Ligand SMILES: NC(=O)C1=CN([C@@H]2O[C@H](COP(=O)(O)OP(=O)(O)OC[C@H]3O[C@@H](n4cnc5c(N)ncnc54)[C@H](OP(=O)(O)O)[C@@H]3O)[C@@H](O)[C@H]2O)C=CC1
């Protein structure tokens with residue numbers, strides 16, 4: 001090709017001194033000619049708009065398309081075309097692709113139209129949906145390449161002319177080399193893809209910076225006989241196979257790809273184009289390591305790989321074959337290896353998902369194998385020992401960015417808090433971790449390790465201590481609470497029973513680790529046991545005045561500033577999720593002393609904790625626990641009944657006695673830092689309740705999903721009465 005006098009692919013006025021390396025071999029000469037469209041030098045940036053209408057096949061979309069078309073056929077629109085395709089979910093789509101030469105032109109066009117014109121008449125939840133994808137690439141973010149010099153395509157239709165054969169094509173990475181900005185920037189992605197739901201059925205997706213958007217087209221309308229047969233039989237099937245592969249090809253780095261035929265189904269042209277949204281090469285190339293493939297490791301591996309990142313994972317060597325069979329199916333982006341050394345040496349970002357009490361030993365074992373310059377984090381619920389292990393055993397060139405999903409593995413991660421702890425890391429590496437974990441669609445909270453442990457001591461450890469104590473007390477009294485009339489009273493009792501069962505259905509080490517290893521947690525659990533004991537003593541000695549005053553004072557301190565605010569929970573929802581066979585009508589319900597809740601509020605008051613301030617790290621269980629406490633304290637009648645019952649009614653006395661023993665017992669075990677005694681206490685109760693765990697888990701999941709679905713959809717909770 002050297003005799004063809006190749007033109008530089010980057011337009012002359014955008015050439016600058018290159019500081020980034022080219023991807024091709026030195027003195028590369030393309031084997032065949034390609035051309036580019038030359039846009040006018042006055043063009044500083046473009047606006048691209050894909051306007052789509054989507055509906056099940058057979059549904060008439062014509063009226064909606066007509067409404068869009070009316071406004072697209074406007075002289076301010078530089079170029080547009082229309083086409084159709086069936087998407088990966090089997091819906092039929094009509095797609096208008098429109099291009100403007102400047103933001104000003106686009107804005108002038110937009111200003112003529114009423115707000116929301118393009119979805120006017122669309123009913124949320126109806127059969128027809130519309131989408132609006134707008135991109136505003138600056139001119140040095142664009143490139144065009146053609147195999148022929150007489151077939152403009154896409155924004156190439158805005159060009160003044162077509163070049164002579166160009167120099168940068170025919171090698172891997174050449175597309176990036178043709179983009180003017182790649183002369184001085186590596187075009188690595190920054191930020192994270194975000195999905196925002198502003199309500200009213202609209203969903204906004206904001207991709208990270210440096211997303212690759214491409215339109216590639218084929219036009220066989222001029223082919224005849226042999227050439228057409230060659231295209232139809234030899235080229236198109238292979239092309240379509242490739243298109244299919246990248247259509248659901250996050251593993252190849254492509255968010256999605258659509259193959260559009262120009263025209264409409266009744267009048268299809270002999271032209272197709274595909275429009276794809278790809279991750280930059282660097283994302284596809286990164287390897288995410290997971291050490292520990294238990295409940296949380298699996299959740300992370302599945303979500304991260306589904307978002308297009310390559311994952312390499314291990315658990316203990318005995319589980320290698322079983323995990324390999326489970327995760328390495330065709331097309332999977334997950335590779336299973338025998339041990340953490342193999343994960344560590346090739347991963348760019350490693351997440352330890354192992355029990356908290358073994359974090360030091362596991363990091364000590366695999367940490368030295370960590371790839372140079374990698375990022376390492378952990379999922380354990382208490383950060384002090386995890387960070388200490390990283391500092392002790394990781395090479396100094398390794399960065400540390402930890403995380404903590406504040407929910408169990410069976411809870412939908414969307415909208416739940418996710419703590420990111422950037423401990424020893426550049427802003428870039430923290431951003432990378434944030435981008436990888438964006439696939440969980442959680443609410444990201446950036447905290448230091450110390451802040452994290454202080455807050456979670458309250459949101460998690462004390463909450464768990466209360467429910468653990470309930471289970472221990474019911475077991476000590478040989479009761480299944482849902483079989484007893486006095487606990488078949490709906491609302492608050494349902495929460496107590498379901499959450500108690502939920503905790504005992506989980507692994508003991510999860511709760512032991514976060515309570516025993518977090519010094520703040522130990523102190524708070526002790527304070528809770530003290531509150532339980534002191535209130536119980538006032539109850540059995542009938543010191544009503546002191547008891548009542550204490551309850552009211554604590555309630556004022558904790559809930560006083562939230563009087564007008566919305567309640568976190570509602571009885572109607574909680575009532576639905578009961579393990580009991582018979583439900584007692586609300587009017588006939590026997591009040592409870594609610595010692596566990598009164599002591600919780602008393603403990604918050606004594607420790608000066610305002611639990612609402614910790615909502616940034618709320619777990620589903622904490623939200624429920626605070627929700628029922630709030631519910632009790634803001635319903636004057638219910639609180640008075642609880643005080644009356646605590647003082648005068650012996651029906652709950654035995655339960656409250658055992659609850660007091662249990663709270664002190666758990667506090668002691670945690671105080672001694674005794675994992676083995678913790679395990680024994682936990683498993684004894686776990687075994688007792690095991691027969692009903694499956695059903696309780698289902699109910700608990702439904703209850704949590706319902707409550708969080710309401711919150712996520714922005715529905716206002718009940719107003720306080
Ligand atoms: N479950 C939850 O609700 C949440 C848990 N967390 C935290 O996340 C971490 C993981 O919890 P979770 O997934 O629930 O616990 P799991 O017990 O389900 O998973 C931990 C896994 O790590 C494995 N493991 C232990 N040692 C090694 C090793 N040397 N190499 C590779 N794998 C190893 C364990 O194997 P084995 O069992 O054979 O020892 C187990 O399969 C814990 O620190 C927990 O506190 C955080 C948020 C929520």
Ligand SMILES: O=C(O)C(=O)Cc1ccc(O)cc1
Pocket residue numbers: 380381405406407408460503510514619620621622
């Ligand atoms: O919601 C809770 O408190 C749970 O029980 C689930 C859980 C357990 C451990 C964590 O570190 C985070 C969440």
